[in-house]
Amino acid sequence: MNIDLTETTSAQINAALVGARRATGTPAVGMVLTLVIVTDEGNHYDALKAASQASKEHPSRILVVIKRPGRSPRERALARLDAEVRVGNETDTGETVLLRLHGELAGHPESVVLPLLLPDAPVVVWWPEDAPDNPAEDLLGKLATRRITDAAACEDPVDALRQRATAYAPGDTDLAWTRITPWRSVLAAALDQRHAAIESAVVEGEEYNPSSELLALWLADRLRVPVERTGSPGPGLTAVRLLTTDGVICLDRPNGALAELAVPGQPERHVALKRRTTAELIAEELRRLDPDEAYAHAVAYGVERLAPAGAVEADVAEAAEAAEAAEAQAESEAAPKAGTGKKAAAKKQPAKKSAAKPSSAKAS
16 A cells, blocks of 8 residues: 655654554554665665565564755755655565655754654664765664664775774664675684684775675784785675685685685585675664674774785785695695505405316217
């Protein structure tokens, strides 16, 4: 059910939500949180689509705040609120309200959103693009338990990470950090299997890819070793190589879907590391609303503290070549031994005796 409201108020929107729930036969409110999306006309469709898919896992009331301050002085002087209420099949288990704030009202979105929040439920604010410099001090950010930004949508993602570190407050997170959750899990599992001292690391990814920067920062912060960030054609994050005393641990994903994990002394194996959709990333962020301390430590480590270009990559490449040469030499030495063993086994095996044919006696 869709209800269009023009020049409306928050009270009328609440009344429309109650009426729509009764009309659809679901008067009880079974939603667990309020998700506020702050976007514009050009990007609200994709953001709303991702949020609606995530609401299948986390039933929520989705409030889409679209600011339209106007271009002319006359338009900027107006204060008008238009809304579209969606309840039913399109929104699955939740509710969606599109709020278009015109003129002066665009500068005060909290006055419209506050009366529409679910009572006694967490509030999550997501900026798909154009996030404020300090989300925790934003008028809408102050209402939220969790504040989600995306450095990948910024013109300068690395500078955006610096800004996130400067303005970090408990509850802040970034989708660039969410994208590397599977990578962190696989690398942690690989290090649990191979107990060897780590000397350095290299992270490869596309230029201006904030997820690559965050993974390098996380490794540098947790391992306390030099970590170098290098570029690659992509897509996204492509490889991580850890130089250990036993050899090189390599996690390589050249095609953006299937990765190959190589650990010294173990056979190579494939790992599913596909690039996830925005809906999957939002669903992951909504699973836990407490402060993400790992993200806080990683983003605060500082991009400037990463190893300079070429400082680590040469050592890792040299170690990888040495490991390949040693493996090839071991195989070549094992081949003659295997042949000698087969010959010795053939000599020791006794020759088979031919069965004696009985002689035929002639009658005298």
